[in-house]
Amino acid sequence: MGALFFVTGGARSGKSRFAQHMAEATGRPVTFIATMEPLDDELAARVARHRETRPASWTTVESPRDLVTA
Numbered sequence: 001m002g003a004l005f006f007v008t009g010g011a012r013s014g015k016s017r018f019a020q021h022m023a024e025a026t027g028r029p030v031t032f033i034a035t036m037e038p039l040d041d042e043l044a045a046r047v048a049r050h051r052e053t054r055p056a057s058w059t060t061v062e063s064p065r066d067l068v069t070a
Helices: 015-026 041-053
Strands: 031-036 058-063
Touching: 015 031, 015 041
Parallel strands: 031 058
Antiparallel strands: none
């Protein structure tokens, strides 16, 4: 069974970068659950940058409103 990490913190605190480094260090398959909803152009640009930095081999689930189902 795989590990589950839940990373929380304030806006622009480095959560995504921290989580990405943790996940890469496991060497295991990764499912990344992204919870930010791009409500304006600035957030949409941030989401796009985050998508670009994730390895193509990862599964990404974008679920800004229903983390439990994700």
